[in-house]
Amino acid sequence: MPRVCLPRAPGITRAREWLVALAVLACAALLPAPASAQLSTQEGSRLRLVYFEGTESYLVPHAVRTFFNALEFQKKLLGYEPDTDITVLLADFEDYGNAGVSVVPRNLMMVQIAPLSFAFETIAANERLNTIMNHEMVHLATMDQSIGRDRRFRRLFGGKVNPVAEQPESILYMYLTAPRAAAPRWYHEGIAVFIDTWMAGGIGRAQSGYDEMVFRSMVRDGARFYDPLGLVSEGTKVDFQLQINSYLYGTRFMMWLADTHGPEKLLEWVRREEGSRAYYASHFRQVFGQPIGDAWQAWIEWERGFQQQNLDAIREHPTTPYRDVSRRALGSVSRAYYDEEAGKLYAGFNYPGVVAHVGAIDVETGDVERIVDVKGPVIYTVTSLAYDPEARQLYYTTDNGAHRDLVRVDPRTRRTELLMKDARIGDLAFNRADRSLWGIRHLNGICTLVRMEAPYREWTRVHSWPYGTVVYDLDVSPDGTRLSASFGEIDGQQDVRIFTTGELLAGSVTPQARFDFGPSVPSGFVFTPDGQSLVGSSYYTGVSNIFRYDLATAEVSALSNAETGFFRPVPPGGDDDLFVFRYSGEGFVPARIQARKLEHVSAITFFGERLIDRHPVLQGWLLGSPADVDVEAKRLLPGTYRLAGGLRRESVYPVVQGYKDTAAIGVRANFSDPLQLNRVMLAGSYSPSTRLPADERLHLRAEYQRYDWRARATWNDA
Numbered sequence: 249m250p251r252v253c254l255p256r257a258p259g260i261t262r263a264r265e266w267l268v269a270l271a272v273l274a275c276a277a278l279l280p281a282p283a284s285a286q287l288s289t290q291e292g293s294r295l296r297l298v299y300f301e302g303t304e305s306y307l308v309p310h311a312v313r314t315f316f317n318a319l320e321f322q323k324k325l326l327g328y329e330p331d332t333d334i335t336v337l338l339a340d341f342e343d344y345g346n347a348g349v350s351v352v353p354r355n356l357m358m359v360q361i362a363p364l365s366f367a368f369e370t371i372a373a374n375e376r377l378n379t380i381m382n383h384e385m386v387h388l389a390t391m392d393q394s395i396g397r398d399r400r401f402r403r404l405f406g407g408k409v410n411p412v413a414e415q416p417e418s419i420l421y422m423y424l425t426a427p428r429a430a431a432p433r434w435y436h437e438g439i440a441v442f443i444d445t446w447m448a449g450g451i452g453r454a455q456s457g458y459d460e461m462v463f464r465s466m467v468r469d470g471a472r473f474y475d476p477l478g479l480v481s482e483g484t485k486v487d488f489q490l491q492i493n494s495y496l497y498g499t500r501f502m503m504w505l506a507d508t509h510g511p512e513k514l515l516e517w518v519r520r521e522e523g524s525r526a527y528y529a530s531h532f533r534q535v536f537g538q539p540i541g542d543a544w545q546a547w548i549e550w551e552r553g554f555q556q557q558n559l560d561a562i563r564e565h566p567t568t569p570y571r572d573v574s575r576r577a578l579g580s581v582s583r584a585y586y587d588e589e590a591g592k593l594y595a596g597f598n599y600p601g602v603v604a605h606v607g608a609i610d611v612e613t614g615d616v617e618r619i620v621d622v623k624g625p626v627i628y629t630v631t632s633l634a635y636d637p638e639a640r641q642l643y644y645t646t647d648n649g650a651h652r653d654l655v656r657v658d659p660r661t662r663r664t665e666l667l668m669k670d671a672r673i674g675d676l677a678f679n680r681a682d683r684s685l686w687g688i689r690h691l692n693g694i695c696t697l698v699r700m701e702a703p704y705r706e707w708t709r710v711h712s713w714p715y716g717t718v719v720y721d722l723d724v725s726p727d728g729t730r731l732s733a734s735f736g737e738i739d740g741q742q743d744v745r746i747f748t749t750g751e752l753l754a755g756s757v758t759p760q761a762r763f764d765f766g767p768s769v770p771s772g773f774v775f776t777p778d779g780q781s782l783v784g785s786s787y788y789t790g791v792s793n794i795f796r797y798d799l800a801t802a803e804v805s806a807l808s809n810a811e812t813g814f815f816r817p818v819p820p821g822g823d824d825d826l827f828v829f830r831y832s833g834e835g836f837v838p839a840r841i842q843a844r845k846l847e848h849v850s851a852i853t854f855f856g857e858r859l860i861d862r863h864p865v866l867q868g869w870l871l872g873s874p875a876d877v878d879v880e881a882k883r884l885l886p887g888t889y890r891l892a893g894g895l896r897r898e899s900v901y902p903v904v905q906g907y908k909d910t911a912a913i914g915v916r917a918n919f920s921d922p923l924q925l926n927r928v929m930l931a932g933s934y935s936p937s938t939r940l941p942a943d944e945r946l947h948l949r950a951e952y953q954r955y956d957w958r959a960r961a962t963w964n965d966a
Contacts, residue, residue, distance in 0.1 A: 438498020457787030579835035596630035681728025
């Protein structure tokens with residue numbers, strides 16, 4: 249980010265230079281910002297919704313309803329009453345939906361409106377804005393909720409203090425103004441997932457087949473469970489799932505607490521009420537009468553017993569034997585393709601200690617060859633990958649956490665070619681019949697099916713589905729006449745649909761066939777080499793197993809009975825074998841199984857099922873429809889978001905600074921707009937030491953930072 253430097257002109261005194269610098273900074277703060285013209289607002293009833301006029305306007309009514317629906321629920325459940333506005337920004341800066349919340353210095357929620365990723369069913373199959381608002385509102389409530397002491401410090405410091413590296417004492421001020429924001433991430437994500445699952449009637453990670461698989465695999469493999477400190481220091485750094493472990497462990501611990509002590513006792517811990525302790529761990533001891541570490545160990549012992557029971561249930565029927573293809577787990581994996589001539593599996597991999605890459609696995613030796621590094625991988629799926637078996641070319645995406653690029657690589661020479669920049673296209677599938685590429689493009693929250701002809705420099709729109717319909721896991725039959733895709737609808741229903749490519753190109757999106765697995769997500773379904781069936785995976789029994797759908801008979805057959813989980817089948821052709829990816833605690837391991845129809849597949853017990861049976865009060869947490877929210881009663885006022893004129897005080901607090909070898913005492917004042925796109929910092933301090941000349945005892949600093957540049961002026965900078 250460029251800085252504005254102010255060189256000293258001849259004949260100008262230091263005092264005049266300081267005044268000139270301040271004048272320049274003031275002018276800079278008032279310069280018109282191009283981005284502001286695009287941003288509109290809806291304000292009222294503690295909501296400030298900021299969005300891009302035109303492209304996101306259609307989402308505003310739904311966003312407003314889901315916001316107030318979630319806020320009213322937290323008022324009832326946790327007693328949360330925000331004392332300042334909550335700013336919500338709708339953005340489309342990334343190709344996958346997500347969100348984040350901050351409560352210091354202000355309440356701010358940033359929502360990426362793109363479709364969510366359902367890969368491996370790691371997230372609930374629910375409408376995205378409803379899911380996001382429910383989850384993020386729990387974060388706001390548990391981090392921002394305050395008592396009299398907290399509010400007194402907020403008044404003293406002029407707001408909640410955002411800690412900054414150059415003033416370490418600001419960490420203490422932050423804790424005094426928002427103590428629960430200082431809790432570890434597993435605490436925040438655990439309670440948010442726990443509550444949002446039951447707000448959605450049990451659709452969420454607290455009822456997730458993936459989460460059950462993670463802990464079942466750990467028990468099966470005798471893996472070490474992280475303790476709370478190890479989770480923060482190691483479990484989110486060296487494990488292939490990184491920060492996702494905060495969700496996994498946090499949710500599971502919250503569920504165990506609710507099951508053991510009751511949901512109301514859990515809520516008593518996470519509420520910030522008069523008489524509660526500021527520090528989350530101290531308050532845990534006050535509520536439960538024991539340290540967190542002791543309760544954590546009790547949960548782990550219980551978890552081992554619970555998962556052993558599930559393993560025993562799975563083994564009531566013969567489990568599917570497998571032969572690992574590689575000698576190690578490969579972390580996150582993309583869709584894979586088999587090159588029979590080379591005897592290699594191509595896929596994207598991302599595991600600790602190695603840069604994410606597209607690689608090749610020799611299916612005989614297990615050796616893994618790095619072909620090309622993947623810039624901007626995403627967790628679990630790494631990249632979107634397609635393969636042209638005749639030309640032996642791979643197509644993959646980069647910048648997967650932003651706006652995706654389309655790149656081609658020759659696995660033999662490793663030569664790459666950028667085909668389209670910021671195409672925003674993924675879920676790639678190659679049509680061998682006409683050598684076209686198909687994919688799903690994400691833009692403004694909408695999924696669009698696109699087709700790309702050689703040389704793949706531009707795309708053609710085939711069909712755009714309405715908001716709420718998510719399309720993923722494309723595949724094209726070997727003869728090019730059919731296209732399959734998984735669909736997630738706004739009501740949470742999921743299915744696989746099969747179309748004829750000719751009808752799609754003619755404008756008809758009526759499927760030729762469709763099938764589903766109830767509430768379970770159908771994952772990674774691909775055509776077999778003869779084009780007569782599809783194979784993929786589903787948690788239909790609670791365990792991710794491989795299933796086959798026969799196009800002629802519409803019959804669904806189970807092909808595996810896994811102890812942990814099998815995913816992403818790759819039919820090699822010529823026999824009944826399948827390459828699959830077996831889940832392990834270190835990530836996914838390529839393996840080979842025999843694909844034979846099974847009559848009996850074992851089911852497991854979900855912890856969530858047990859929990860709600862024992863505590864039916866959770867059924868009362870089901871949130872009503874956002875459509876029932878009376879938006880008119882909120883009296884929202886439309887407006888334009890002002891970047892230059894929207895600066896407001898963040899906080900004012902005392903600071904201790906150093907100048908040369910002396911100490912200085914002073915004050916720092918921070919100002920910003922609600923989105924923190926513009927920031928102003930003013931600091932002044934004084935060194936009482938007589939060792940300094942009189943004209944060096946006063947220290948002043950003024951900084952202005954906009955989202956695209958910054959400027960600074962100092963006087964005896966401390």
